[in-house]
Amino acid sequence: MAETGAPENGPQHVAIIMDGNGRWAQNRGRPRLFGHQAGASRVREIVAACPDLGIRYLTIFAFSTENWKRTQAEVTGLMTLFRRYITKEAQALLKQGVRVRFIGDRDRLEPKLVDLMNELEELTAGNDLVHMTVAINYGGRDEVARATKRMAHEVAAGRINPDDVDAETLARFLDTCVLPDPDLVIRTSGEARISNFLLWQSAYAEYEFTPILWPDFTRDHFAEIVARYANRERRYGGVKV
Ligand code: FPP
Numbered sequence: 001m002a003e004t005g006a007p008e009n010g011p012q013h014v015a016i017i018m019d020g021n022g023r024w025a026q027n028r029g030r031p032r033l034f035g036h037q038a039g040a041s042r043v044r045e046i047v048a049a050c051p052d053l054g055i056r057y058l059t060i061f062a063f064s065t066e067n068w069k070r071t072q073a074e075v076t077g078l079m080t081l082f083r084r085y086i087t088k089e090a091q092a093l094l095k096q097g098v099r100v101r102f103i104g105d106r107d108r109l110e111p112k113l114v115d116l117m118n119e120l121e122e123l124t125a126g127n128d129l130v131h132m133t134v135a136i137n138y139g140g141r142d143e144v145a146r147a148t149k150r151m152a153h154e155v156a157a158g159r160i161n162p163d164d165v166d167a168e169t170l171a172r173f174l175d176t177c178v179l180p181d182p183d184l185v186i187r188t189s190g191e192a193r194i195s196n197f198l199l200w201q202s203a204y205a206e207y208e209f210t211p212i213l214w215p216d217f218t219r220d221h222f223a224e225i226v227a228r229y230a231n232r233e234r235r236y237g238g239v240k241v
Contacts, residue, residue, distance in 0.1 A: 005223075006054025007230040011183035013057035014226070015205070016046070017197055020189030020213030033077040038215035040085050047098060049219040050130045053226050057131045057179060061197050065105070065139030079113055082136060086116040090123060097129030103175035104138030105146065133179060140199030147173035176201055184229050186222075188214045204236050 018039055025035030043060060050058050063078060070078075093100055102117045109117075117136070151173045154160045160169065171177060181201045185194070190211040194202070208225050210217070 005052060007227045009230040010054045010226055011206075011229050012055070013059070013180050013182045013184075014055050015059040015061075015182040015185045015198055015202070017061045017185070017187040017195060018042070018214040018217075019187055019191055021215060023189065024213040024215040032074055033081070035215055036078055036081055040081055042215055042217055043085070044089065044092075045219050046217070046222055047093070047130065047132055048096065049222055050132075051097075053223060055130070055226070057133070057182075059103075059133040059135065059176075059179070059182060059198070061135045061138065061195075063104075063136045063138070064196060065137055065142045066196065068108075068137075079110060083113050083116055086113075086120050090120055093120070093132070094124055094127065097127045099124045099127040099129075099131050101131065101133045101178075102136055103133055103143070104136045105142060106137070108137055131179070133176070135197070138175070139196045140194075141196060143175050144170075144200055147175075171200070174200060181205065184208065184226070186210065186225055188212050188217050206232050 021035030021039040022032040023035070024038060025032050028034070046060075047058060050056075062082065067078070068075060100120050102121065106114050106117070113136075147170055151160065151165070151170060155162050155165070176198070179201075181203070182198060182205045184207075185198070185202055185205045186208045187193075188210055190209065192209045194207075198205075206229055208228070210221065210225065212221055
């Protein structure tokens with residue numbers, strides 16, 4: 001098992017696709033929501049591990065723009081879980097020095113949840129130890145489309161010259177505009193795909209796919225992956241100098 005503690009050259013920003021809750025529950029003959037509840041406990045553990053591991057930014061994929069296709073019962077259960085998580089964890093996150101942000105399209109979310117999300121963002125706005133971003137109703141393509149629309153309005157209003165538009169211009173309109181790009185993207189549960197998560201931002205990220213189901217993913221697993229990242233050589237399209 002990897003030692004805990006921050007490795008040298010560790011990732012500053014880790015993004016996680018928390019997959020496998022449903023299978024974890026199914027393996028135990030329990031409903032899928034039982035798996036999501038167990039998954040929420042892991043979120044708590046993984047956030048708490050970040051300061052020791054030297055991780056300043058953590059972004060987690062909680063609900064995608066495609067997850068609405070699940071049964072009504074599962075969608076409602078997940079939304080209830082998000083509300084409960086925010087209500088229950090707000091004070092602990094504040095005390096732990098965690099600044100919470102949400103990304104994704106809030107328009108389709110129930111107003112009660114959006115209010116709680118806004119309140120948690122405001123409550124923790126003064127924190128700076130760990131920046132946790134939770135993606136809810138988030139899809140990478142949707143984010144780029146929404147950003148492009150906002151930018152197009154600025155162009156139409158004459159505030160941006162179309163000839164000046166480059167990648168940096170568009171990035172300013174993304175939900176993640178205040179965050180650095182992720183250095184490391186982890187997906188649990190053995191699936192090796194990106195599922196529309198941080199498409200733009202992950203252009204040069206390192207990827208780790210682990211077979212462990214999210215509700216079984218412990219702080220030690222996390223520390224091991226983070227330590228392995230430190231040995232990777234990142235070239236960003238260049239060559240080793
Ligand atoms: C993917 O597993 C997981 C989700 C779609 C939900 C992620 C949500 C949580 C971990 C709950 C808590 C989150 C917060 C922020 C409180 P899956 O259901 O697709 O699993 P499967 O592939 O085994 O079916």
